[in-house]
Amino acid sequence: MRTRKAVITAAGRGTRMFPATRAIQKEMLPLVDTDGLVKPTIQMIAEACVSAGIEELCIVVERGGGQAFQEHFRAFTDDEKPVFAGKDWLLAEGEKLASLAERIRYVEQPSPEGFGHAVYQAKAFASGEPVLLLLGDHVYTGDPLGQMLAAGASSGGSVTGVRVEPESGVSVTGIIKGKATETAGLYEILALQEKPTVAEVQALNTEGLAASTYLGHFGIHLFTSEIFDCLGELIATNRRVKNEFQLTSGQELLWKRNPDNYRALLVAGERWDIGLPDEYLRTLAKFGSLGPHSQVLMP
Structure with a gap:
């Protein structure tokens, strides 16, 4: 694809x-x-x-x-x-x-x-x-976009990028329960939930991961056009979570419709979020350290 x-x-x-x-x-x-x-x-x-x-x-x-x-x-x-x-x-x-x-x-x-x-x-x-x-x-x-496009091309279906999240971070992201496939880093999706509590996330453990770690959304998805049908159904039936139409609800519907055509990919690379002051500072420092002005960051 x-x-x-x-x-x-x-x-x-x-x-x-x-x-x-x-x-x-x-x-x-x-x-x-x-x-x-x-x-x-x-x-x-x-x-x-x-x-x-x-x-x-x-x-x-x-x-x-x-x-x-x-x-x-x-x-x-x-x-x-x-x-x-x-x-x-x-x-x-x-x-x-x-x-x-x-x-x-x-x-x-x-x-x-x-x-x-x-x-x-x-x-x-x-x-x-x-x-x-x-x-x-x-x-x-890293090259997460290239990895996602390659995974979509080989699987022919939707792919959600994931990374390993500690238990302390599960309440702020979507969590996927996966089963490893024959392709390294690619998981069959067994369940998914948006921002579970620490108690709820126990049921989303993926075999093979270290204790108290989980597959969390990486911030990149590759969707077939069917995701728009799923989101349209949510909107038409006014199915909201906390008074909003959530992407995760659409993902769950997409997965239920065709579980064999939706995978999760453990992405190699790092994500940097500029939407919070502390994370913005970390992002500035990281990208600055990789460029020609890196010497100004040295103590």
């Missing part, structure tokens, strides 16, 4: 990063990339998608929230070009933004009704094709 399209959700308010997010979306917060250039987080994600082989991208924004992204992902105007004359590297970066702009489509989430509801807005963009689903405030080291 070949995956050409990616969906990036960027419709949250970013309240935990206030007041920086008063005027801009958290996905526009800057990072120093490994090439030494300062980029908004959403650009780093878009570039990673293209490098992995994705051809078309859809950014899901809040109502009226696309302007900041569109202003960033665009070509230089004729008035701007003279200002940057002689700065070849800068003009080249502008051309990259213009090239990315040609790949990006925006859809709005008309009301804040949950992650699953935001993802559903990309149904027309998917147009029956599989999609790689990413969060607009997560960046990665």
